[in-house]
Amino acid sequence: MIIVMKPKAPRASVEHVVSVIRENGLETHLSEGKEVTIIGVVGDKTRLSDVNLQIAPDVEKIVPITESYKLSNRKFHPEPSAIQVGNTKIGPDNLTVMAGPCAIESEKQLLSIAHAVKTAGATFLRGGAYKPRTSPYSFQGLEEEGLLYLKRAREETGLATICEVISRESLACAAKYVDMIQIGARNMQNFQLLREVGRAGIPVLLKRGLSATIDEWLNAAEYIISEGNPNVVLCERGIRTYETSTRNTLDISAVPVLKSKTHLPVIVDPSHASGVWEYVAPLSRCAVAVGADGLMIEVHDNPECALSDGPQSLTFNHFSQLTEELRAYAALQNRAFKEAP
Amino acid sequence: MIIVMKPKAPRASVEHVVSVIRENGLETHLSEGKEVTIIGVVGDKTRLSDVNLQIAPDVEKIVPITESYKLSNRKFHPEPSAIQVGNTKIGPDNLTVMAGPCAIESEKQLLSIAHAVKTAGATFLRGGAYKPRTSPYSFQGLEEEGLLYLKRAREETGLATICEVISRESLACAAKYVDMIQIGARNMQNFQLLREVGRAGIPVLLKRGLSATIDEWLNAAEYIISEGNPNVVLCERGIRTYETSTRNTLDISAVPVLKSKTHLPVIVDPSHASGVWEYVAPLSRCAVAVGADGLMIEVHDNPECALSDGPQSLTFNHFSQLTEELRAYAALQNRAFKEAP
C-alpha cells in the first residue's frame, strides 16, 4: 500500500500518517519528491483495514499494491487447477461442453435434449429449475420436480449435471440431485449464498455479475474457497454496456486476463452473452481459440416454444454442427473434447 | 406488442405468425408497408409469454408496448404514494433525512451518532448490522447485536430506524428490531429475498442495483408489492459507468424519470454514489432540488477510524451544516423538513 500526499503537504500531516501506520504495527518508507511525498507501507496491510487514511489531512490518494484475494490468486498457486465433477474434469487438458435448455419444462423434453447433446459431444447437461426472472409474472421454474428430471437424465445418459441455485433452500435441494451447482450473475455478490456454497463443498460454476469487475469476481470466488470449497469454475457470460445489438457484451478478454490472475478454470456462455442464436456458433469458436476451458450453450428441442430464452437456443442440428466444427479448434488448443462414457 | 417482419417476408411467414397469435386467443392487426409488414397484437399479451415469436421465420423484431410492472406503475395509480414508517411519513409533502454510520461499531458510537443526527434534523437512523463486503476478509457487521443497539437508539431518540438485510435469517431478525429494512444494490435482483420481504410486510427501501435499468428496478419493486407489501421506497445510489473520479455515477435523472413512471417515493444516497465526503453536500442539495423525497447520508463520529466507508462519511459538524443548508431547498420544493418528535 502506498500513500500519496497532496503537493506541499505540511510536515505535520506526513508525520500524522506515519504515526498512524506505526501505531498499527507496520513500517513506512518515505519518498520525498519535489512536488509530493509518498509513503510506502511495509508489512501486513490487513492491520490497517479499519483505518481510513485517505481522509487523513493532506492525503491525496491511497494506491493498493496487492490483491485482496489470495486463495484464487495465481501468484500463490501458479499451476492451473482442474476440477473433478462426476466422471469428468474441467481444466487445462479438456474442452468441456455444457449444454441443455435454459429452463427444464418436462421430463420428456429434458431426456430428449440430454440424448441429443450427449450424441453431439457434450459431457454436461444444464437445465434451470429455479429461474431468476426480471418480472415476477414470468415462468419461474419447476423447482424440485426439475431436479428430479435432471437426476433421471444423468442416470440415462451418464452426463454430469448442473443447475442454478438461488437460495439456501434451493442449494440444499439441488445438492441431492446434481453434480455441480451454478451461481447466476444476479447472485454473484449474494455473499450469504456464496458462504453457504462454500460450506456445501459441491463443485460450483460462478457466473460473472452483470457489471462485476474481474477483481470483484475473484473476490466472490474467494468467499467460496475461504469456506473450504476449492472446486470453483468461473463463467464469463457478458457484461452490461451501452451496446444493444447483443443482450450483453461478451468480454472475451476476460479469459486471458483471468488466466494471468487465477488458477481457476474459465468457461464461456455465448448464449446468454449474445441473446441471439445466430451468434452462438462464431462466439463459441472464438472462446475456444482464446483459451477457454469450456462452453455453456443453450440447446432446445423447439426453440420457438421454449418457456425461457428461446431466441438464443440452438436446435439439435445447429448444436451438432457446432460441436463438429469445434473439434478442430479444440485440437489446435491441445484440448481433449471427449464424449461422456 | 408489435411484430415487425423482415423486408419482403413471404406471405407464408406472416400467416404463420398471425396463426400462432390467434391460437393463443389474441387478435392481430396487419399494417402492410412498402418495405415491411407489421403485426399489432391486441389483447392480453401474457398469453404469449411462452412463445418466442422473435425466432419465427422472417421476424425482424418484437417491440413491447406495455410495461411488465403493474402495481408500481403510475399509469394505474397516478397519485404519488406516501409510506408511513414509525411515526414518520416518506412521500410528497416531506423531505426525509436518513443518517447514520455505514456500519454499527458499538452501542456508544451508535447512540452518540443518533443524538447528533436527530439534533441536526434527521428523522431516521441508519446503521449497517449485516454488511455485504467485496472481500471475505473485510469487517462483516455486528449482526443481531447491532440491531439491538438500533432498538435502543430508537427508544432513546424517537428516530425511526433502518438496517440492510441480506438473507431470510437477517430479515426475520431485523423485523423484530427496526422500522424499515433495506435491500442493498447487490441484492436488488435476489428475487427469493424480494419475495420474502414482500411477505414480511415491513416497509422496505429498495436500492438500485449496480447496473440495473429503471425498468428492472421497478420490476424488482413489483416482486415485493405483488406478494402483498405496498410499502416500497426506491433509493438511487449511483450506477456503474466508466468514470472513476466518483465511486459510482449518481444518475440524478432517475428521480424525474421515476416520478413519471411510478407512484413510489424516491430517495437519493449521495454518500455511496460518490464515495467522497466533500461531494455529499452539493449532491444532497441537488437531490432535493430535482424533487427527491429524501436523502440517505452517512454520518460518523470519527470518519478516519470508521470500520467501513469512512471516506464518504460526514462529521457531525458537516452534517448539521448540511441540514441547515437543505432547509431552504426543501422550502422551495414545498416539503416539510421536520425533526423527530
Add this chain to the structure above:
Amino acid sequence: MIIVMKPKAPRASVEHVVSVIRENGLETHLSEGKEVTIIGVVGDKTRLSDVNLQIAPDVEKIVPITESYKLSNRKFHPEPSAIQVGNTKIGPDNLTVMAGPCAIESEKQLLSIAHAVKTAGATFLRGGAYKPRTSPYSFQGLEEEGLLYLKRAREETGLATICEVISRESLACAAKYVDMIQIGARNMQNFQLLREVGRAGIPVLLKRGLSATIDEWLNAAEYIISEGNPNVVLCERGIRTYETSTRNTLDISAVPVLKSKTHLPVIVDPSHASGVWEYVAPLSRCAVAVGADGLMIEVHDNPECALSDGPQSLTFNHFSQLTEELRAYAALQNRAFKEAP
C-alpha cells in the same frame, strides 16, 4: 510516478529499472516490502515519457501521481476563473443561462426565440449553424447564413451569441459573427481543431465527449489553453451508459469533481443530457443547486416542428416558468441572475 515490482522480483530487474530512470536524469527512492519492492521516481517525469517501463522485466505496474494537465489544474491556480464574453461574465458570481434552438432554421424563427429568451432572463443566445448528425441524410445546418442571423439577433437584443464549430473553416467563419464558439461532444478529442481554437483566442465552450473521463476532458482543455487561449468553459452534457430512459446519463457529480480539480467555469446542458423536455426543468434546478456556473437550454417556438432535437426543447412558456423558478435557486448559491442590458 511509482513503479511497483512483481512479488520477489530479482535484484537485477530492480536495478535495471533504477538504471533506466537514472540514465534519464531522474532520482529514485526504493521501498523494499516483504512482498514487493516499490520504486519512487523523483524529478521531472516528462523525461521518462518515451520509456515504457511497464514492460521492463518484473514490473507489475506504474502508478502516475501527478496529473498531465497543468494550465487547467486548480492546484496551480486555486482561484476560480471568470471568463468575459461580450458584455457578460461566466464564473463564480453569476448564473449564466444560454438558450435557443438546437438548429437555426430561419431569421424570423431565431429573432423570435432571441426576444423570448432574453425576456425570460437568458444572457446568451445559442443556435446551431453546423450540425454534427449521426446520419448523412439528416439536416446539417444553414452554415454561414445561420451565423448571419445570430449576428442580427445579437444586434437586436444585446444577447451574447454562441455556435458550435466542426472544422477549421467553420471556426474561421464563426469567429467573425459570434462571441463564443462551442466544441461539441463528438469533437472533444479532435485535437487538430482544439489547437486551432487555441490559436483563434475566441472564448470556447468545451462539451464533454460522449464517454470522456474527466481527466481526458481536462487534457482537451489543456490543448486549447496551451496554445494561448485561457477562455475555456466546460459543459457537462451527459455521458453514455447502459441506461436508456434518458438519451444520455447526466453526470451531475462531474460539477463538484471539476470544481475540485480545475479553476475553469462549468455549465450544464440538461436538454442534450436527457433528451426529454419534461426532465429539463428538474435537471436545471439540480444543476444550479449542485454549484454549476450556468445552463445551456434548448428553446424553440414550435418544438413539434423543430428540424432537430424538438423533443427536448422547451416552449417559451415553459422556459420562462423555469427561469422564474431558478431565481430562488441562484439566490441560494449567491449567484446573480442578471438579464442582458
Add this chain to the structure above:
Amino acid sequence: MIIVMKPKAPRASVEHVVSVIRENGLETHLSEGKEVTIIGVVGDKTRLSDVNLQIAPDVEKIVPITESYKLSNRKFHPEPSAIQVGNTKIGPDNLTVMAGPCAIESEKQLLSIAHAVKTAGATFLRGGAYKPRTSPYSFQGLEEEGLLYLKRAREETGLATICEVISRESLACAAKYVDMIQIGARNMQNFQLLREVGRAGIPVLLKRGLSATIDEWLNAAEYIISEGNPNVVLCERGIRTYETSTRNTLDISAVPVLKSKTHLPVIVDPSHASGVWEYVAPLSRCAVAVGADGLMIEVHDNPECALSDGPQSLTFNHFSQLTEELRAYAALQNRAFKEAP
C-alpha cells in the same frame, strides 16, 4: 415507423397525428388495442424527418423500423464486399494482417519493422505519422517525414501501407504516400473529415468510436460511401466500459453482428483493444475464429523504448510466433493467409 399512443389517448390526439402524417404525403394504418392505439406509417419516412411527432399530444413513443444507413446495409447488398488495396484484397477469402509500430520514429526503425513483419506474413505495414494524443505534451508524430518513410518501406518490401489521418491537411498529404488511410476512434464522428475522405476516394479503415454503437458506426461509414467512396473497411478496436483490467473492452460480438448487418469487411485490432501485449496473441486467434477478415497488430523492434504504446507492442519474435499459429486458424476459416509478393 410506428407511433404508439398513450393508454386511452383521446380520439382527437390520434387524429392529429394521423393528419400530420397525411399532410406529409404518407399513409397510416391504425391498430386499436384494448389499452393502446398504434399508428403504422407507410411510405418514405424521410418526409417526416422535420416533424417531432414524439411530442405531439398523447404520443407514448416512436419506434423506428428501418435503418438509416442504406449503402452499407447488407439488406440491399447481400454479398460480402472485397476491397482492393494496392496489390492485396481485404475480404471474405483472405486473412489480412496489418502490422507495424504505433508511431513511426525513424526511417531505420520503420524499414527494420517492415522487413520483419513481411517475413512473418503481414501484407500491410501500419505506422502512425499523425498521433491523436490525450495530452498536448505527448509525442504527436513525424507527420510528412513519417509518410515518406512509409513510401520507402512500400518500395522496398511491396507491403501495402496504411496511416491514420486527423484533418483535411493530413488526408491530402497522406493520400500522396500511402495505399489506405485510417480514421481513428476519436474521429469516427468527425463528419467533416468523413465527407472529405469520401470525396478523396482512397481506401479507408474506419475504426469504431470509443463508445459508438454499431448503428452509429455504420452511419459513419454511410457518410463516406454516400460521397462516392465505397472502399470502406471497419475495424473493431474495443469499446469503453467499466472494466479496467484491459484498456478497452474488445467487443468481439461486433464481428458477427456486423456480418449480419453490412457487406463491408471487418478487421480487429487486439493491440489497442487490450493495451497489453500478452493478450494480443489469444485475442488475435479469437478474432480469426469469430470470422474477422483481418487483424491490425502493433509490432516494434524495441517495445521498451517505443515513443507511443510500447506496452501493447509485440517484438519480432512474438509476432512471427503468432502469425505461425494463426495459419491453422485461417485455414479453418477457409481464408488465404498470403505473403506480399
